[in-house]
Amino acid sequence: MSYIKVSEGKGLEIPNNPTIGYIEGDGIGPDITKSSISVINASLEIAYNGDRNIVWEKVLAGEEAMESTGKHLPQESLDQLKKCVVSIKGPLTTPIGRGFRSLNVTLRQYFDLYANIRPVKFFPGVPSPVKNPEKMNMIVFRENTEDLYSGIEWKYDSPEASMVRKFISENFSINLTDDTGIGIKPISRFRSTRLVRKALEYAIKNKRKNVTLVHKGNIMKFTEGAFKEWGYEVAANEFKEQTVTEEEYLKEPGMYEGKIIIKDRITDNMFQQILTRTEDYDVIATTNLNGDYLSDALAAQVGGLGIAPGGNVGDIYAIFEAVHGTAPKYAGMDVANPTSLMLSGEMMLRHIGWSEAADILEEAIMSAYRDQKVTQDLARVLNIKPLKCSEFGEEVIKRMRAKKPES
Numbered sequence: 001m002s003y004i005k006v007s008e009g010k011g012l013e014i015p016n017n018p019t020i021g022y023i024e025g026d027g028i029g030p031d032i033t034k035s036s037i038s039v040i041n042a043s044l045e046i047a048y049n050g051d052r053n054i055v056w057e058k059v060l061a062g063e064e065a066m067e068s069t070g071k072h073l074p075q076e077s078l079d080q081l082k083k084c085v086v087s088i089k090g091p092l093t094t095p096i097g098r099g100f101r102s103l104n105v106t107l108r109q110y111f112d113l114y115a116n117i118r119p120v121k122f123f124p125g126v127p128s129p130v131k132n133p134e135k136m137n138m139i140v141f142r143e144n145t146e147d148l149y150s151g152i153e154w155k156y157d158s159p160e161a162s163m164v165r166k167f168i169s170e171n172f173s174i175n176l177t178d179d180t181g182i183g184i185k186p187i188s189r190f191r192s193t194r195l196v197r198k199a200l201e202y203a204i205k206n207k208r209k210n211v212t213l214v215h216k217g218n219i220m221k222f223t224e225g226a227f228k229e230w231g232y233e234v235a236a237n238e239f240k241e242q243t244v245t246e247e248e249y250l251k252e253p254g255m256y257e258g259k260i261i262i263k264d265r266i267t268d269n270m271f272q273q274i275l276t277r278t279e280d281y282d283v284i285a286t287t288n289l290n291g292d293y294l295s296d297a298l299a300a301q302v303g304g305l306g307i308a309p310g311g312n313v314g315d316i317y318a319i320f321e322a323v324h325g326t327a328p329k330y331a332g333m334d335v336a337n338p339t340s341l342m343l344s345g346e347m348m349l350r351h352i353g354w355s356e357a358a359d360i361l362e363e364a365i366m367s368a369y370r371d372q373k374v375t376q377d378l379a380r381v382l383n384i385k386p387l388k389c390s391e392f393g394e395e396v397i398k399r400m401r402a403k404k405p406e407s
Helices: 029-048 063-069 075-084 103-110 159-172 189-205 224-238 246-251 267-276 288-301 339-351 355-370 376-382 389-403
Strands: 005-007 011-013 019-023 055-058 086-089 115-121 137-143 210-215 243-245 260-266 283-286 309-313 318-322
Touching (some): 019 029, 029 339, 029 355, 029 389, 075 086, 086 339, 103 318, 115 288, 189 210, 189 224, 189 260, 189 283, 210 267, 210 288, 224 260, 243 246, 246 260, 267 288, 283 288, 309 339, 339 355, 339 389
Parallel strands (some): 019 055, 086 318, 137 283, 210 260, 243 260
Antiparallel strands (some): 005 011, 115 137, 115 309
16 A cells, blocks of 8 residues: 655655545445545546546544444554545534544544634535625634633533632632533644644635634633734734735735735624625634634535535644534435535545646536536425435536546
8 A cells, every 4th residue: 555655844745546544434424435435536537547546445433433343433543544644534423412522523633633624615506595605715724623622621510610610719719600610712822823824825825815813802812812913923924925914905905916915803793794795705714613613604605514525634634524414314325415525525635736636526516516416405495306425426427527538
């Protein structure tokens, strides 16, 4: 097997046949994974005529891993993902209010996948709850490793919660009632600045118009507010030649042609802005919880999570994923929408530098939607006959082959 190598100063070294890990996931995961891998393989065949291909290595996680090993995420699986460097995964179950913590969060923290990247744009033919969904073309960079997702919390009646309540009462005169659970929200300069840096690098490379720092700094001044301040510092100190603040730009718009505008918005206002002034926003950099809400709200405007891709990317490792849930009631029925995972595969192909195959894959998916060849989640809204999960994959492959240039 040929594994991706990491070279200091050079980034990733991608062989022509890299081994990439895949986690099928729970619920509908096996259905959408099978369809997505077949589509990705076809895009490579069409783009590179056999000169490049992926060797897929299955990695156990979730319910399947629990049945086989007694653990939802065994160390052997973590070792496999580490060896592969780049991987893709279906949805994994996370219990609410009990049981093990999120496997998704565990993977992000274990591999330091600090940037959750969620591109959201309109696909023609997709039903939308808003009037002008075609204005949507944003990409969210969500900090992935801290904030409330650090999981630092104690149940209200635990000894630890009692100790924390006593400590802050005695030292800071903050008195909480005995029925108060405690959670800690860490936001650090290091993790904030590297997230904003990655968003700015993306914006520059892809010639985007602006980067918006989204925060709740008017209330949480030393966490969310600090994120905003540190973000502006990164732009000023490291990208001065390529960026301009919104304040500077508005004073003399003609002076800054071609520069990326750096601005910030308070979270609740931003939720309104993405509806009323959608076209004004391009790249978003934000904290973990804000990014979770915001990226889902954006996806809802253009068809929902079923067609929303995502990637978790660090300085070395990357895991691309379907961002929706496991939908267990549809497991094994071959009816789920595989688009989220397919488009995450398209993101993965771009990540390893295989943009030709990514372009072919994305265009074929858009073509299918343009002609309203869709699965049940969208077909029932359009009142048309749905395609099965596997049939949608076949439809995408058919469209890729129809566009294949003559050799």
